[in-house]
Amino acid sequence: MEAKLEYTLRIADNALILGQRLGEWCGHGPALEEDIALTNISLDLIGQARSLLTYAGELEGNGRDEDKMAFFRDAHDFRNVLLVEQKNGHFGDTIARQFLFDHFSWLFYDALLKSNDDTLRAIAEKSIKEVTYHRRHSSEWIIRLGDGTEESHSKIQESINELWAFTGEMYTPDKLDQQALADGYGVDLVQLSEYWKQNVAGVLRQATLNVPEDGWMQKGGKKGIHSEHLGYMLAEMQHIPRTYPDAQW
Amino acid sequence: MERNEAHILELLTAVKDPEIPVLNVVDMGVIRKVDLNDDHIVVTITPTYSGCPAMDVISMNVKATLKRAFGEDAEVVSQLSPAWTTDWITDEAREKLREYGIAPPEGKSHDKSQLFAEPKVIACPKCGSENTTLVSEFGSTSCKAHYKCSDCLEPFDYFKCI
Numbered sequence: 415m416e417a418k419l420e421y422t423l424r425i426a427d428n429a430l431i432l433g434q435r436l437g438e439w440c441g442h443g444p445a446l447e448e449d450i451a452l453t454n455i456s457l458d459l460i461g462q463a464r465s466l467l468t469y470a471g472e473l474e475g476n477g478r479d480e481d482k483m484a485f486f487r488d489a490h491d492f493r494n495v496l497l498v499e500q501k502n503g504h505f506g507d508t509i510a511r512q513f514l515f516d517h518f519s520w521l522f523y524d525a526l527l528k529s530n531d532d533t534l535r536a537i538a539e540k541s542i543k544e545v546t547y548h549r550r551h552s553s554e555w556i557i558r559l560g561d562g563t564e565e566s567h568s569k570i571q572e573s574i575n576e577l578w579a580f581t582g583e584m585y586t587p588d589k590l591d592q593q594a595l596a597d598g599y600g601v602d603l604v605q606l607s608e609y610w611k612q613n614v615a616g617v618l619r620q621a622t623l624n625v626p627e628d629g630w631m632q633k634g635g636k637k638g639i640h641s642e643h644l645g646y647m648l649a650e651m652q653h654i655p656r657t658y659p660d661a662q663w
Numbered sequence: 664m665e666r667n668e669a670h671i672l673e674l675l676t677a678v679k680d681p682e683i684p685v686l687n688v689v690d691m692g693v694i695r696k697v698d699l700n701d702d703h704i705v706v707t708i709t710p711t712y713s714g715c716p717a718m719d720v721i722s723m724n725v726k727a728t729l730k731r732a733f734g735e736d737a738e739v740v741s742q743l744s745p746a747w748t749t750d751w752i753t754d755e756a757r758e759k760l761r762e763y764g765i766a767p768p769e770g771k772s773h774d775k776s777q778l779f780a781e782p783k784v785i786a787c788p789k790c791g792s793e794n795t796t797l798v799s800e801f802g803s804t805s806c807k808a809h810y811k812c813s814d815c816l817e818p819f820d821y822f823k824c825i
């Protein structure tokens with residue numbers, strides 16, 4: 415796969431897969447306001463994925479549009495990090511996953527504003543405004559739950575601890591990340607990781623939570639090696655368009 | 664009918680935001696540009712939010728309006744940069760929002776690097792009281808936050824700054 419195409423798919427698939435996960439909360443939120451918040455965030459993420467997948471289709475040059483990219487690729491073609499495909503769990507698990515990702519995503523788009531690729535830069539300029547609200551929402555919940563009751567404190571600490579092993583993959587550059595940076599369209603993940611650790615630790619401390627130790631980190635999603643969760647999720651997401659490939663909206 | 668930019672913009676004021684029918688797409692700053700080519704008109708629009716489902720309807724209605732007026736198929740292209748901001752909503756449109764029951768965006772779009780924003784005083788669009796509280800930053804559509812008034816006790820939407 416061409417480097418810029420694969421790089422764009424990483425950004426696109428993070429947004430699409432997390433957007434789809436959050437959509438699963440529709441009608442199941444712990445309160446009406448949160449049901450609406452999670453699905454609003456889902457909608458923003460799917461909107462970002464639409465722009466990114468359209469661009470990926472153009473880079474690929476085989477005439478595939480956003481829908482073909484979303485619904486007719488298999489799990490091993492997806493390039494999202496493992497964090498975003500993790501199951502929703504309870505509300506605290508979802509908030510912890512969102513919090514860890516939102517802080518990454520905000521810094522990523524902020525750095526992408528300096529990309530030499532006009533399309534990626536324009537998408538970043540649009541998306542960062544939305545992620546600013548997402549990041550505030552998840553950070554406020556981390557504080558409310560962490561600095562809340564004994565039960566909410568211990569539950570959210572447990573969620574953060576369990577998901578921590580999935581954070582390294584987001585900010586650890588591999589060959590493709592290094593090439594994208596060298597070619598001027600990608601993001602400096604080494605610098606990003608310092609800000610990310612600082613920002614995340616700041617909120618966790620404010621929430622009276624512990625910052626987990628960096629231990630062994632899970633990885634694979636960026637190269638197309640996924641947990642079993644992604645397959646089930648895609649089966650649901652892709653079922654209708656694959657059963658009726660000529661269906662029109 | 665004259666086929667010039669000013670006239671086309673005037674025609675497009677008939678295209679409303681399907682979710683906020685008191686606002687038209689020109690007042691909202693969604694229409695960015697009108698180009699007149701010899702054979703067809705090109706209208707550049709920009710989405711308010713990446714996932715805003717109203718954009719498809721807006722694009723369809725822009726085409727239909729121009730087809731009716733000139734009998735030609737206009738092209739609508741979407742452009743992300745510069746990113747849409749509530750700063751582009753005209754004063755007149757802000758007043759229309761308030762009358763409709765939606766508190767208009769207060770002040771300029773904020774500094775994005777700030778994690779937690781200073782709470783803003785948002786006046787209730789129904790009774791004017793400033794004794795209001797934020798219920799949720801995510802409301803009935805992407806562009807709105809949900810507030811309640813502690814004086815008249817009515818819930819209301821606030822068009823949030825981006």
Ligand SMILES: [Zn+2]
Nearest residue numbers: 787790812815
């Ligand atoms: Zn009131």
